[in-house]
Amino acid sequence: MKKICILIDNPDRDLDHNILLASKLLKKKYEVYFVEYYKIYEVFLINPDCLILQHCRKNYLHLMKECKKKSIKIVILESEGGYGGVYRFATRFDNYILKSKNFFDLYFCWGKKHFERLTKRVPYKYKHKIKLTGSPKNDLLNRMYKNYFLKDKEKFILFSTKFPHINPKFTSFQNHYKTIINTGIATKKTTDDIIKNLYFAQSQLIDLIIKTNKILNKKIIVRVHPFENPDFYKNKFSNKKNIFVSTKGNIIPLLKNAEHLVQYDCQTAFDFYATGKKSISYDFNLNRKLRSFLLMEIKKISIRPKNEADFFQKLKGNSINNKNKNKRYYEDIFFKNDGRSSDRITDHISKLDMKKNGNLFLKDILYTYNFYEKSKIIFRMLISNNNFLILKRMITKKHHSDDKILDFNYIKKKISLLSKEQLEINYFKNKVFNREMASIKIKLK
Numbered sequence: 182m183k184k185i186c187i188l189i190d191n192p193d194r195d196l197d198h199n200i201l202l203a204s205k206l207l208k209k210k211y212e213v214y215f216v217e218y219y220k221i222y223e224v225f226l227i228n229p230d231c232l233i234l235q236h237c238r239k240n241y242l243h244l245m246k247e248c249k250k251k252s253i254k255i256v257i258l259e260s261e262g263g264y265g266g267v268y269r270f271a272t273r274f275d276n277y278i279l280k281s282k283n284f285f286d287l288y289f290c291w292g293k294k295h296f297e298r299l300t301k302r303v304p305y306k307y308k309h310k311i312k313l314t315g316s317p318k319n320d321l322l323n324r325m326y327k328n329y330f331l332k333d334k335e336k337f338i339l340f341s342t343k344f345p346h347i348n349p350k351f352t353s354f355q356n357h358y359k360t361i362i363n364t365g366i367a368t369k370k371t372t373d374d375i376i377k378n379l380y381f382a383q384s385q386l387i388d389l390i391i392k393t394n395k396i397l398n399k400k401i402i403v404r405v406h407p408f409e410n411p412d413f414y415k416n417k418f419s420n421k422k423n424i425f426v427s428t429k430g431n432i433i434p435l436l437k438n439a440e441h442l443v444q445y446d447c448q449t450a451f452d453f454y455a456t457g458k459k460s461i462s463y464d465f466n467l468n469r470k471l472r473s474f475l476l477m478e479i480k481k482i483s484i485r486p487k488n489e490a491d492f493f494q495k496l497k498g499n500s501i502n503n504k505n506k507n508k509r510y511y512e513d514i515f516f517k518n519d520g521r522s523s524d525r526i527t528d529h530i531s532k533l534d535m536k537k538n539g540n541l542f543l544k545d546i547l548y549t550y551n552f553y554e555k556s557k558i559i560f561r562m563l564i565s566n567n568n569f570l571i572l573k574r575m576i577t578k579k580h581h582s583d584d585k586i587l588d589f590n591y592i593k594k595k596i597s598l599l600s601k602e603q604l605e606i607n608y609f610k611n612k613v614f615n616r617e618m619a620s621i622k623i624k625l626k
Contacts, residue, residue, distance in 0.1 A: 183210075186216050186227055188216045188221065189585075190235045196215075198316070198318040198523070199215070199258075200596055201317050201320055202526060203623060204596055204600045207596075207625060208600075208602070212622065214609060214623070217585055218585050220618070222546050225247075225543050226611045227609060231254040231535055232244075232254070233258055234255065235258060236260055237277050237288070244546070245281060245284035249283070250539070251537050253537050254287075255284055255285040256285065257281075258317075263291055263316070268294065278299065291516065292315075296311065296312075312529050314516065314522050314525040314529070315515060315519075315522030317526060320521065321431075329599070330437065331434065332438060333438040335400060337400040337401065338399055338441045338496060339401075341404045342383075342406050343444075343445065343447050345409045346375070347383065348409045349408065381471070389443075393443075394422075401423055403418065403426050411428040432449065436456055440499070442460035443462075444483075446479060450483050451479075457503055460483050462486075464485060465486050465488055466492075563616065587621060603625070604623055606622070
């Protein structure tokens, strides 16, 4: 049985649609392994026939090169293939692909515009690697998977935040700022101007949420961007009745259950559109510079109030049905809304000739770690996963990086919900010390 590893970068964002994809791969008789982002070295212990990555950026290049040497197939299921990634930052994302084109075997595009752009930029001999499939993330927004998430009977208004550059979760603002400058994405002057405007937009959003809470007697949920520090918003709304901050889990059940979504220049507008509803943009509350950032696609699928009075008038009403209006703009970003992207992706993967010419070894990646990290990896291999997690909780404080730990019981529950076949679900055991690792192994019984 061929083995496929799926590397999960951010579980809240990436896990659910990859569970759906895994359920399709299991039907094709593959063994599937979920691997945590911070446990990349486990790929070298599992020795898969195929590796599915959420992107092809610089930090995965070494992994891709080592897999390529052994003819292990590499598939890229872009985590930011929608509006907020490959469209807003086209040059940057195209360069990731052009630099790694020799290593991956398949790259899946979410929408028509991205596919058409890539097939023009990628040299002819690599064009066959680029496939237009849509995203399995949007499959879960389709009615055929309506039972995957629980339905909330209480109506609420959902606000989404989008400020990871000024409120980063996994590092300090100072370190994040230095990283932006050092990467050369933008000049210092441009970066400072953008950051100034982002602080203004964040302040306007917070004021708008508080005003909404005063004017409307409705439950409000503030969904924090997965790479933002949620503590900032928890402090802002700690004494506000009816305002709740959401940080954990997939955003999809919130989008399905929300009466309205309020956003600005956000990917969630497209996700909300897929549920049959139009979101409301708060760009009326921003300055001319920030309004100029809005692209045609998001303007066409969102409601844009003229002023604050118009905004509250729309919020008082029922959900705004999209009536499939401006569907073309949606499909430019998300190819088809038919719930079958995961099937198209599985079909392409099943056609790969998975014949590796050797095995990966831990030494192939161990040298990239410092002495302290190497020691942790060796220690990690000597004890079981549960014992490791118990020790971790005892000797270290909870950190935001803990959010990237895979939830075994959640994966077991959801994969069992999607699959009619009987499954065998266990932690992967390394052959050296026969100990459970962090990766989760799933196969048909």
